[in-house]
Amino acid sequence: MADTAVDTGRGAGNTGRRGFLRKTFLHNVPAKIAALPMMATVLVVFIGCTIWTVYYSFTNSRLLPSGDFIGFEQYERLFGTSRWNVSVWNLVTYGAMSLVFTLGFGFLLAVLMDQKIRFESAFRTIMLYPFALSFIVTGLVWQWIMNPTLGLQGTMRNLGWESFTFDWIANPRMVLFALLIAGLWQGVGFCMVLMLAGLRGVDEEIWKAARVDGIPTWRTYISVVIPMMRGVLVTAVVLIGSGIVRLYDLVVALTNGGPGISSEVPAKYVYNYMFGAGNIGQGLAAATMMLLTVLIIMVPWAYLEFGGKGRRS
Amino acid sequence: MKKFAVVAAMATAFLGSTSAYAVDLEVTHWWTSAGEAAAIAEFAELFEEQTGNNWVDSALAGSGTGANPVIISRIIGGDPMGATQMNTGRDAEELIQAGLMRDLTPIVEEMGGLDFYVDQSLLEPCMYEGGIYCLPINIHSWDWLWVSTAAYEEIGQPVPTNWDEYVASWPALQEAGILPFGLATGWPFSGVPGVLMSGLGGSDLVLAINRDKSAEAVRGPEFRKVAEALDNLRSVISPEMMVPSFGDVGNQILAGEVAGNIHGDWLAGDLQVAGGVAGEDYECLPALGLGDQLTGGGDSFYFPVLPEGTDPAVIQAQADLAKILISPEGQLNFNLVKGSMPIRTDIDLSAANPCMQKAIGMLENGLLPSGDFALSSDTQQQLQDLNTEFLDDDSITVDDYVERYASIIESAD
Numbered sequence: 001m002a003d004t005a006v007d008t009g010r011g012a013g014n015t016g017r018r019g020f021l022r023k024t025f026l027h028n029v030p031a032k033i034a035a036l037p038m039m040a041t042v043l044v045v046f047i048g049c050t051i052w053t054v055y056y057s058f059t060n061s062r063l064l065p066s067g068d069f070i071g072f073e074q075y076e077r078l079f080g081t082s083r084w085n086v087s088v089w090n091l092v093t094y095g096a097m098s099l100v101f102t103l104g105f106g107f108l109l110a111v112l113m114d115q116k117i118r119f120e121s122a123f124r125t126i127m128l129y130p131f132a133l134s135f136i137v138t139g140l141v142w143q144w145i146m147n148p149t150l151g152l153q154g155t156m157r158n159l160g161w162e163s164f165t166f167d168w169i170a171n172p173r174m175v176l177f178a179l180l181i182a183g184l185w186q187g188v189g190f191c192m193v194l195m196l197a198g199l200r201g202v203d204e205e206i207w208k209a210a211r212v213d214g215i216p217t218w219r220t221y222i223s224v225v226i227p228m229m230r231g232v233l234v235t236a237v238v239l240i241g242s243g244i245v246r247l248y249d250l251v252v253a254l255t256n257g258g259p260g261i262s263s264e265v266p267a268k269y270v271y272n273y274m275f276g277a278g279n280i281g282q283g284l285a286a287a288t289m290m291l292l293t294v295l296i297i298m299v300p301w302a303y304l305e306f307g308g309k310g311r312r313s
Numbered sequence: 314m315k316k317f318a319v320v321a322a323m324a325t326a327f328l329g330s331t332s333a334y335a336v337d338l339e340v341t342h343w344w345t346s347a348g349e350a351a352a353i354a355e356f357a358e359l360f361e362e363q364t365g366n367n368w369v370d371s372a373l374a375g376s377g378t379g380a381n382p383v384i385i386s387r388i389i390g391g392d393p394m395g396a397t398q399m400n401t402g403r404d405a406e407e408l409i410q411a412g413l414m415r416d417l418t419p420i421v422e423e424m425g426g427l428d429f430y431v432d433q434s435l436l437e438p439c440m441y442e443g444g445i446y447c448l449p450i451n452i453h454s455w456d457w458l459w460v461s462t463a464a465y466e467e468i469g470q471p472v473p474t475n476w477d478e479y480v481a482s483w484p485a486l487q488e489a490g491i492l493p494f495g496l497a498t499g500w501p502f503s504g505v506p507g508v509l510m511s512g513l514g515g516s517d518l519v520l521a522i523n524r525d526k527s528a529e530a531v532r533g534p535e536f537r538k539v540a541e542a543l544d545n546l547r548s549v550i551s552p553e554m555m556v557p558s559f560g561d562v563g564n565q566i567l568a569g570e571v572a573g574n575i576h577g578d579w580l581a582g583d584l585q586v587a588g589g590v591a592g593e594d595y596e597c598l599p600a601l602g603l604g605d606q607l608t609g610g611g612d613s614f615y616f617p618v619l620p621e622g623t624d625p626a627v628i629q630a631q632a633d634l635a636k637i638l639i640s641p642e643g644q645l646n647f648n649l650v651k652g653s654m655p656i657r658t659d660i661d662l663s664a665a666n667p668c669m670q671k672a673i674g675m676l677e678n679g680l681l682p683s684g685d686f687a688l689s690s691d692t693q694q695q696l697q698d699l700n701t702e703f704l705d706d707d708s709i710t711v712d713d714y715v716e717r718y719a720s721i722i723e724s725a726d
Binding site: 077277 | 378381382386408498499553555691693694706
């Protein structure tokens with residue numbers, strides 16, 4: 001970074017020249033130099049490893065990578081495996097619920113927090129605190145709480161409420177909700193803080209104008225404030241979404257995929273087959289499918305968001 | 314100048330005495346339960362006593378599913394440990410083929426061969442292109458039915474002597490509020506189908522499926538009996554009663570809360586640590602009390618090739634450890650605590666508990682290849698997934714189970 005000052009002068013001198021290449025490479029040189037390490041990381045780590053992953057998912061690599069191409073065989077096996085199909089379905093269900101509830105609760109809490117209440121910072125700290133814990137800790141804590149014999153159910157029964165039942169963690173039909181509780185407990189606070197920042201970014205004048213026009217508060221939130229918070233909402237959705245796709249540690253700590261295979265998730269499948277079963281080809285095929293899912297969701301969104309120049313006001 | 318001379322003298326002194334100063338040898342293993350940890354400590358003690366080196370114990374939690382990946386990725390990633398335990402079988406075959414494991418042939422020759430191994434088939438997974446790359450240190454078998462004396466005293470019935478009597482006692486146990494079958498969450502269930510297969514299906518079925526990978530045998534009537542027994546078993550298992558680790562099941566058996574459990578012989582170590590006495594507090598029935606052969610697997614020690622520039626004393630320490638592991642003394646001390654069968658029977662095993670005595674008697678009939686032993690880890694994982702799913706999901710019928718098992722065996726390698 002020692003030559004930053006020198007480059008600033010040179011970069012400024014070149015701004016007058018035309019030509020696409022010069023403009024691309026020489027405009028604002030210091031910023032580009034500063035971005036070089038990140039660009040190298042993106043090229044080598046993200047793109048390079050992604051290509052490697054996709055490439056080897058078409059081979060019969062076992063414990064060590066091999067170059068023998070076998071076409072779509074790994075994928076055929078993947079979609080013929082009930083554990084994978086259950087995993088995908090679980091992720092879709094969990095993801096939809098998690099996204100809706102995290103955003104919903106997060107916004108609701110932020111609105112409540114925004115009512116100029118007392119001890120706001122204390123509440124904010126309490127709400128954000130779970131986010132400081134790792135998923136492993138979250139998972140273990142909730143595993144103890146929800147354990148039918150040791151946790152809440154056991155305690156209530158020992159206190160004399162014999163019919164009290166809270167065995168979601170041991171119930172294949174409810175186990176996803178158990179995951180959801182733990183996930184929400186951990187993630188809602190963070191979403192709330194983001195939303196609160198967005199709410200604070202809304203000009204006080206707008207509230208005054210709405211009040212003068214006699215618009216009810218709820219209506220102001222829905223029709224005026226939320227559209228103004230678009231940037232914050234997009235950030236929140238991306239952060240929550242990426243958290244959902246890589247869901248792994250929470251499941252490992254809370255249920256380890258059980259009961260049976262009823263709370264398996266794709267990332268766990270990838271890990272088990274790559275490392276446990278020593279079948280890199282199969283693991284990478286699953287990883288590629290995860291990537292594809294993300295792309296299918298992200299590409300149209302990114303196109304709408306960043307494509308078509310000048311469409312954003 | 315004087316200073317230099319002193320330094321030089323010290324340096325030569327150090328160089329000349331490579332064997333005299335202690336080096337650290339890192340050993341990875343997944344023996345973390347009470348009984349297992351006590352057993353590995355026996356090796357550590359012998360190693361430190363006899364060689365003066367330090368045994369750096371890196372116990373990894375999570376057994377074959379959690380620890381194995383860590384061990385393998387450390388070796389592949391170029392950060393090998395001095396020695397590691399792994400299951401006897403095919404988990405490490407690609408590491409051996411890739412030349413990442415040390416060839417132990419010279420050490421073995423120095424010891425005068427490995428004829429003392431009680432069953433030479435144990436060494437098969439260690440052999441590759443004429444070299445020997447691992448040393449099996451014990452024989453483990455899953456084929457045990459453990460039954461609780463206390464539970465049967467409570468219902469006033471004699472302790473079962475085989476699987477059929479045990480199954481017949483389930484209704485009475487349930488009536489008395491005793492769990493017929495204890496189970497820990499996770500991997501412990503994965504061994505149960507194999508035990509039923511060798512106990513109910515017999516040796517021929519095990520050989521046909523595990524060794525010959527015959528899907529026909531899976532679809533045959535013998536395997537159907539196994540699947541039906543498993544179906545019957547899952548009816549008395551529910552997720553709420555599962556305990557976190559297999560050692561807890563051992564405690565439940567001693568307390569009489571649970572009547573029985575199918576688990577490998579390493580449970581004996583935990584029962585012993587918990588104060589249980591075989592024949593008094595619990596009974597052990599090898600091969601479900603029906604067969605006369607055990608499926609054998611066990612643990613082996615591997616010695617990864619260390620990177621260039623490693624202190625020769627460490628490499629020497631690897632060789633020393635290899636010899637200690639299979640020495641009569643090491644075998645005796647370790648296996649008596651671990652509850653596994655030693656790989657050599659030319660040692661005094663009179664101190665072994667009654668369960669191990671039964672097992673040693675069965676060794677003469679030869680070992681059957683266990684799933685660990687004969688199937689690749691990929692196939693094992695697929696079977697484990699199927700068993701886990703079957704246990705919990707009653708909508709999978711016996712027919713589905715047989716069909717899916719057959720298709721996995723068909724594509725097995």
